[in-house]
Amino acid sequence: MTSVPDHSPRIRNDIFRRIGAIVPPALWTLLLLVIFWQAIVTLRNIPEYILPAPSQIAGEIGNYWHRLLPNALVTLSEIALGYSLAVLIAVPLAVSIVYSQVMQRAVYPLIVLSQTVPKVAVAPLLLTWFGYGMTPKIVIVIMMSFFPIVINSVMGLRATTPEMLYLARSMGANGWQVFWKFRLPKALPSVFAGLRLATVLSVIGAIIAEFIGADKGLGYLILIAGANFDIARQFAAIILITVIGMSFFGIISWLERRLIPWQEQPQLDGKG
Amino acid sequence: MNIMTDTQSLTPESTAHVRIENVSKVFHGGRKGDVEALRPVSLDIKRGEFVSILGPSGCGKSTLLMLLSGLLGPSAGNIRIDGKKVDGPNSDLGIVFQQDVLLEWRGALDNVLLQAEIRGADMKEAEAKARSLLSMVSLTGFEDAYPRELSGGMRQRVSICRALLHEPPLLLMDEPFGALDAMTRDQLQIDLMKLCAERDMTVFFITHSIPEAVFLSDRVVVMTPRPGRIEDIVEIDLPRPRRLAMREDPKFTSYVRSLTETFKTLGVFREEY
Ligand SMILES: Nc1ncnc2c1ncn2[C@@H]1O[C@H](COP(=O)(O)OP(=O)(O)OP(=O)(O)O)[C@@H](O)[C@H]1O
Ligand SMILES: [Mg+2]
Numbered sequence: 001m002t003s004v005p006d007h008s009p010r011i012r013n014d015i016f017r018r019i020g021a022i023v024p025p026a027l028w029t030l031l032l033l034v035i036f037w038q039a040i041v042t043l044r045n046i047p048e049y050i051l052p053a054p055s056q057i058a059g060e061i062g063n064y065w066h067r068l069l070p071n072a073l074v075t076l077s078e079i080a081l082g083y084s085l086a087v088l089i090a091v092p093l094a095v096s097i098v099y100s101q102v103m104q105r106a107v108y109p110l111i112v113l114s115q116t117v118p119k120v121a122v123a124p125l126l127l128t129w130f131g132y133g134m135t136p137k138i139v140i141v142i143m144m145s146f147f148p149i150v151i152n153s154v155m156g157l158r159a160t161t162p163e164m165l166y167l168a169r170s171m172g173a174n175g176w177q178v179f180w181k182f183r184l185p186k187a188l189p190s191v192f193a194g195l196r197l198a199t200v201l202s203v204i205g206a207i208i209a210e211f212i213g214a215d216k217g218l219g220y221l222i223l224i225a226g227a228n229f230d231i232a233r234q235f236a237a238i239i240l241i242t243v244i245g246m247s248f249f250g251i252i253s254w255l256e257r258r259l260i261p262w263q264e265q266p267q268l269d270g271k272g
Numbered sequence: 273m274n275i276m277t278d279t280q281s282l283t284p285e286s287t288a289h290v291r292i293e294n295v296s297k298v299f300h301g302g303r304k305g306d307v308e309a310l311r312p313v314s315l316d317i318k319r320g321e322f323v324s325i326l327g328p329s330g331c332g333k334s335t336l337l338m339l340l341s342g343l344l345g346p347s348a349g350n351i352r353i354d355g356k357k358v359d360g361p362n363s364d365l366g367i368v369f370q371q372d373v374l375l376e377w378r379g380a381l382d383n384v385l386l387q388a389e390i391r392g393a394d395m396k397e398a399e400a401k402a403r404s405l406l407s408m409v410s411l412t413g414f415e416d417a418y419p420r421e422l423s424g425g426m427r428q429r430v431s432i433c434r435a436l437l438h439e440p441p442l443l444l445m446d447e448p449f450g451a452l453d454a455m456t457r458d459q460l461q462i463d464l465m466k467l468c469a470e471r472d473m474t475v476f477f478i479t480h481s482i483p484e485a486v487f488l489s490d491r492v493v494v495m496t497p498r499p500g501r502i503e504d505i506v507e508i509d510l511p512r513p514r515r516l517a518m519r520e521d522p523k524f525t526s527y528v529r530s531l532t533e534t535f536k537t538l539g540v541f542r543e544e545y
Contacts, residue, residue, distance in 0.1 A: 163373045166343050171390040172363030181386070185377045262377045262418045 052232040060232040061239065067221070072240050074216040075206050078134060079248065082141025083202040087195070090146045094153030098183075111150060119143050119205070123212045137209035137217070144205030145198035149191070156190025157183050189263055192256040199252050203245040218244075288352075289319040289474050290340065290442065295349035297335050309335040311501035312349060315493060317476065319441075322468060324477045324485035326531065327495030328540045333478045334370055336500075337444050340476060341367055353442070363391075366435035370446040370478075372427040374419040380406065380430045381415040387437040398437060405433040408463055410456070424451040429460070439471060446478045458516055461488055465514060482535075486510075486527045487519060494534055504534055 034054050040046070041053035048056055061068065093111075097103045119140060126136040160183050168178050210219025218237045225233035297310040310332035317323050325333050338344040340351060342362040351358040366387075374383045381402055388398030406415060409429040419427055428451045435443060449457045465488060468475060479485050485492045486508055494504040508527060510518065518524055535541050 161373075163369060163371055164375070166338075167367075167369065167373045168390070169343060169361040170341055170363060170365070170367050171387055172361070173390045177390055181390070182375070185375070188377070260377070262420070264420065 049229055049231055052235060056232050057235045057239065060236045064233060064236055068236060068240055071216055071218050071221050072244065075210065075218045075241070076244055078137040078141055078206045078209070078217065079202050079244065082138040082205065083145050083198065085138065086142045086146040086198060086202070087149060089142070090149035091153055091191070094150050094157060097154050098157040108154070111147070115147055120208055123209060127213045132213055132215065137206055137214070140209040141202045141205040145202040148197040148201065149194040152194025152197070153187060153191045156187030159190065160186050188260050192252070192260065196249065196252050196256065199248045200245060203241065203248065207241060288316040289321070289354060290317040290476070291352040292316070292340070293350045293352070295339055295346045295351055297332065297339060297344065298347045308499040311499045313500070313502055315502065317474060319474055320472045322475045322477065322488055322490045324479055324489040324492045325495060326479060326482060326485050326492055327500055328497050328535075329480070330498045331495045332498065332500035333495065334446055337446050337476065337478060341365060341444055364440065365442040365444060366438065366440035368432050368435045368445040368448040372431040374427055374430055376419050379416040379418055380411060380422065383419070383430055384433045384437055387434050391438060393438065402433065402437055405436055406430070409433060409460065425453060425456060428452065432460070436467065441473060443473055443475045445475065447480065449484065450480070462516070464488065465512070469513070482528050482531045483519060486524060486531070487514060492531065494531065496538055497540060503538060506531065
């Protein structure tokens with residue numbers, strides 16, 4: 001650190017830049033939107049049963065926390081369980097598709113084709129088979145998140161170039177070594193693209209499942225609040241779901257950056 | 273000018289380290305149908321010999337290298353190494369591929385060490401060797417750099433270190449110095465000759481540069497335009513160790529001139545304008 005004589009404009013600029021570096025610009029935009037929302041509702045006297053102000057929603061989250069929290073935990077565990085199972089099924093399946101001609105030709109096309117079936121349409125059926133408990137929700141979460149993981153993992157595992165395989169063979173690498181030291185690391189960026197996409201879809205899956213038949217969860221709360229025209233309570237639940245979804249996405253993205261340090265991170269500030 | 277066919281270029285079995293016998297290669301079923309990449313080629317390489325392959329782009333040099341390594345199979349003919357027929361990937365050699373083929377998820381040092389990892393070598397020893405190879409090619413300080421953080425020439429140098437790490441008796445190099453600036457190139461040529469002298473290594477070296485081929489080689493193999501065959505084999509009778517100044521030697525320049533003439537008669541160079 002060099003000690004340069006203070007020039008106040010320069011310093012103020014630095015402080016702003018430092019705050020700017022910690023708080024991403026998008027958050028400022030969000031803050032502006034919330035303020036605008038608050039202002040409109042207050043100034044125009046919009047009644048709460050049409051559009052509650054952010055302050056009223058915040059109050060609702062506080063007052064209703066004792067019911068929001070346990071239901072959020074239910075939704076969260078549906079997402080976590082379904083997503084984990086999806087990963088556990090999808091990744092080995094992708095490996096088998098890449099390594100086996102039979103799987104590739106007899107199973108993979110069916111997996112791709114099955115995506116044209118709208119999962120919402122299947123949900124009531126699952127209810128009939130698995131009842132009202134956690135099981136149908138987990139199954140729907142799996143169905144939603146499994147596909148992008150399979151597709152992206154297959155693409156990633158196929159991305160190994162012939163040159164890399166020549167190199168491997170010239171070193172006398174065996175099948176295990178080719179998989180662990182060449183194919184898998186080469187596939188990681190693509191696998192994570194699938195994992196990231198799947199986080200968003202798994203949250204959607206859990207909420208859809210709860211809409212269709214549940215007596216717990218944030219989706220259920222939204223439905224009940226809707227029936228009672230309790231808009232603020234609906235917003236409270238929506239915000240909680242969003243927080244869950246964003247955190248989940250954030251965790252996977254963080255993991256991605258940790259596990260794939262060689263990848264250039266996309267620059268969001270326009271300087272890159 | 274003698275055209276090499278059949279076994280007339282072959283030396284007695286006992287002295288040949290690598291024996292290429294009437295080897296040809298046709299690539300089948302591409303979009304352009306069958307491509308004849310290599311006409312029947314015969315060549316013997318002695319142990320410890322430095323042989324360069326000179327030829328215009330697309331004449332089948334890389335194809336010949338792939339056949340030697342056993343990574344591709346010949347359409348006809350045989351390749352023997354120490355009398356043993358090559359019929360699958362041969363791991364008892366080092367290859368510098370035309371593209372550097374570095375793994376983007378490994379730093380420079382780890383890319384070099386891949387060679388030792390795959391072969392199950394002693395990693396402590398390998399690391400010391402890898403570091404000294406990297407310093408030989410002036411990459412000290414870049415051990416942890418990912419390939420995307422290296423220039424093309426630096427990447428190629430890492431791949432050279434990788435090919436040398438396990439001290440292979442036979443080294444196949446496909447235009448290894450193509451991406452380097454002239455000075456680094458000069459230095460690496462000298463380093464390579466030094467290593468060859470120390471290790472008694474046999475080198476099969478592909479290049480586009482006539483002076484480079486003359487400077488490094490015991491013999492220079494001249495190939496015709498595609499589909500390639502061997503047009504001429506020139507013995508380079510210059511003393512070793514060779515120094516950079518030797519490139520002004522009249523004997524050196526006369527080799528370069530006569531090889532240039534050969535390529536002119538092959539239609540590779542056209543001087544009229
Ligand atoms: N896998 C392949 N499939 C079809 N054709 C190929 C394949 N590999 C090489 N060829 C063809 O074989 C010929 C010889 O290719 P090769 O790579 O051996 O040339 P080269 O002498 O190494 O050229 P360069 O100096 O440009 O590297 C070319 O015409 C090329 O189109
Ligand atoms: Mg080539």
